[in-house]
Amino acid sequence: MRRKLQRRMVGLRRSHKKWIMVAADVVMIPFALWAAWALRLGQWWPQFYIERFWWLFPLMIPVGIFVFARLGLYRAIVRFMSGQAFMAIVKGSVFLALSLWSVAFLARFTGFPRSIPIIFGLVLFTLVGGSRILVRGFYQWLTRHYTNKEPVAIFGAGSAGAQLASALQKGREFIPVAFLDSNSALWKHTVQGMVVYSPNDLQTLITQFGVNRVLLAVPNATKKQRKAILDQLEPFSVHVQTTPSMPDIVSGKASVDQLQEVEPEDLLGRDPVPANAALFNACIHEKVVLVTGAGGSIGSELCRQVVKAGPTTLVLFEQSEFGLYQIESELKRNEHILFHGVQLVPLLGSVCNSHRIKEVFQRYQVDTVYHAAAYKHVPLVEHNVFEGIRNNVMGTRVVAEAAKKAGAGHFVLVSTDKAVRPTNVMGATKRMAELVVQSLAVEADTVFSMVRFGNVLGSSGSVVPLFREQIRRGGPVTVTHPDITRFFMTIPEAASLVVQAGAMGQGGDVFVLDMGKPVKIVDLARRMIELSGYDVKSEEHPEGDIEIEFSGLRPGEKLYEELLIGEAVSGTDHPKIMRANEELLPEATLHAYLESLIAAEQGQDALVARGILEKAVAGFKPSSPMVDLLSGVAEKAPGPGVEKQSFH
Template identity: 40%
Template sequence: MIYKVRVLFLIVLDIILINISLLLAYFLRFELSFGNISSEFIKEIPHLILIATIIKIAAFYIFKLYNSLWKYAGIYELMNIIIASFLSNTFMLGYVFLTQTHVPRSIFIITFFIDCFSIGALRLGYRVFRRIIRGEVILIRNNKKILLIGAGDAGASLINEFHLHPELKSTPVAIIDDSRGKQGKKLNGVTVVGTRNDIVRVAQEKDIDEIVIAIPSASPKTINELFSICSNTKCKVKILPSLSQLIDETVSVQKIRDVNIEDLLGRDPIKLDNNEIGSLISERVVMVTGGGGSIGSELCRQIAAFSPKQLIILDNYENNAYDIQNELLVKHPELNLVAVIANVREKPRLENIFRGYKPDIIFHAAAHKHVPLMEANPTEAIKNNIFGTLNVAECADKFGAKRFVMISTDKAVNPTNIMGATKRVAEMIIQAFSKHSKTEFVAVRFGNVLGSNGSVIPLFKKQIEQGGPVTVTDPEIIRYFMTIPEAVQLVLQAGAMAKGGEIFVLDMGEPVKIYDLARNLIKLSGFEPDVDIKIEFTGLRPGEKLYEELLLAEEGIEATKNNKIYVAKPLHTDLAILRREIECLRDIIINNADQVRDYMKIIVPNYDYKDIV
């Protein structure tokens, strides 16, 4: 009812403005005097007013000038007003020409401009009036002051959004942009006041509360540089997601979020060949061992999107398997999904599973991976990472799987810890099987993944929540990092490229100092490093390196068609000899467990557990 009253009220105002517009056009046409208008023209005015009112109200209705929310009026609504006025006045001109009505033709040109001004002023004036009535202009001092970085389309959209939502109590007061041509210019009423070199000065001078990086197209390197500068202010720093994260490519205040560590460590979007991945997975039975873990669960998420015939989640830990199973059933109700609780160490159980489901593709992500924990429990690392991998590989071979993709680690290269050494043996198993089996065995090697279970990021976050200190083993320690989705995308792509026997090495980008990572996380949490939250150095742990390597010296790499994936040169591994060594390892675990490291060094000659760097 209220809406209908508002529309009726608006129509009445438009009728009044249409009549005034026509009369004013006559007044202007005849030198600002109605006395100059001939009686022949005057007698046609009532008739013209009636026809113009009917035609223009109809045009306004057709162009939805009565359906818009005028408190949000902008360019789109103004364009509709211009088009409706132009067409209606053109129609009137045609009407008087055909009926030979005595009217000066220039009247309708003048009327067009008056219509645009008066009708537009009525709509846009309501928006301005509403802002004044609600105190948006008067109470600006009580709002949070925003410094925008980026004077592009995204920045312009955000300024409009802030203006349209006074309840956010946030007001853009200045813009930073590196373009020299934009300096001093205004963007929707907000001035560009400098480049990135002026951020700290502007934040101080204008008493900025919050900085928003509004450059969705910016590279991760640029985001990192801008954040580093912004961290020298006392302002909260937020960001508009990248274009790849803005799925519908629309910009809104609701999409502004806190800067996270992935923004600072991320890299350019990965280009995948989805057709190639789809041809590997679509309509095939796919098994993911360790499917409830951080890597395994993300593998399941991405595999589900490629419509496998059946997806088997195999995990030893029921809670993890249960969580990812429920998540996928909600997101993909059509998916043929099976969750199997099993331990890769138990060969008979695995054989029953393979016999029943006959998987075509196996992604082997089940492994013990925590370096310090495995140093204290070397036999468990061997049982899971070596014996478990051998069991799954033998089942894949025996039951005719098409492809077997093992998740490996950079710690397998010149290992200084038992976990890395066991993963190197697992790689050797894969390469040895590839020479004798119809199954295509490959491994994918990469470094640390952000946010995975037991990684340094969750540990640092927990330490920050507890008020510190944040513990770093050494000020010079560096690591390669990759996001979980990025790692899994490349695993799938590498798996699709495989021919058998390869060790694919993922491009991990630039290495990151763990000390810098800790400082950034503290800043992102709103604290000052070494002031609010202390950073303490604890010394390298057993089996830990200052840096990780992605290649053995003798491997070398070859490029692939994907610039993020390389292939390490295959090394010859004799399966029969490797089997005997693994069987000896079983005996040593049972009878002489304290000698496992010495024997591991026989299997992996470059395993150096004594000389920890």
């Protein structure tokens, strides 16, 4: 019955609703005039005055309807009425009260109480405005209790929450039923016709309204505050989504009702340190900048941030045609490109192509290099040993030597925490790349430096998008080991710190970024499941929704990562950047190792190549058997000198 009534209310034609409002006002205007007399004189039927001024009743009706129509009251949709519509009622009521006063007193009627126009205006405003509020409240009550829309709670009873509630009420997918807020002063108050509850009352809302989704409307909250909110919501089986950040809303990039999944950085609760403008601009402003691996996760973000500092030219070097196309297309729409005349140079090519790299430096007179081109996926490099060596080691050598010969001002190698006491070929090749750069830094005009950091959230191949896809499919969520931990940082924060660290280089520096506390991957998986509105299925909770499965460590994978090889570390001018004092190889020794790696590739002997890496890279202890998919080499157990066998 109520659903049928709701459908009839919404299904009425707009013109019919308009005439219903007009008819209601035709009744309320004379009623308000009668009420003014009755209240003033304290009589139910002040016959003497009504008989004397009866003609005012039919006169005020057309005047009132005309005034309200001119003020746009009948164009307002009642269930979405805003402050502007109520202001129209105020103006109309004041105008009609003044009109009544003008007719009565300018015509010099005797015995006409002077308070009648005031009482009439107040009563009219109450009746006309109150009727709209009642209709809107009745519709919202029907919608909230008898609708096919999904009931949701909004966390944040501020202006953003009110805007979100208003936007959702106009939509067809969600219906807000309550507010949640950490501010106890707001509890039990109403916003947009809904009660504000404590977050601890969420279970009541789940039971009473069937709430399975909570929308965060706290765009100004810091990462630490957002993490505290998520910690409060985690015990409840609700899907948590969030509104865009306030800068995106203000700039027009997003609207308040564009819901997003909770970002992984919100789970970490780390607020990035604002960039030091002097450091950020030092190697970029009005200079020619080259970014290798420009289409990758880190490389593309470096490009986005570099253009903000106003280089004259940004050279994008990338071997993936699609990756290069994507970042170039994006940057062409960037306001810094459009309004500050930054020249974009998209170049396809491999960093191993020494001739092409040399031509790049000669043609564009590069001042600063950010070398982000590398193979980074541990299992893939483990099974493609020579490509990892060629790209990560030899490619770095080619670009660094070209930068030195061309007299570039700065060269910054983007490195990884996996280069520290590596257990896999990828980490060993990145440490070898560091050794190459350290060697070239000796007696060089070019300032060479390396920046080492851990995993970046949301990068290609990271666990976060994998977990999201697995949760979307209904599980299971796969974690390699219950004790595995990783350092995490956002891509923009990592790129910003790379730029700033490079500006502090003095020659051969190894900079280490403060990654905060390591995160247990199984805890990250559990939180992502729970904040998606599901329960974790386990032996203790067999009735759960999504199970976490442990698949075992992948080839070359470590339980935990480190950022320092030795203990010698010192601070810098930036609170998030440290300087590590790492040992380097003598130039002749390094050269011999590199030549041996080239010879091993020519002979397609992956075991020999890995053995050379073990000798060259301090602390490299392979954790898995060698399996190179192209050279036809596999071994029964990790380590040098073991029996090798061919396979096909």
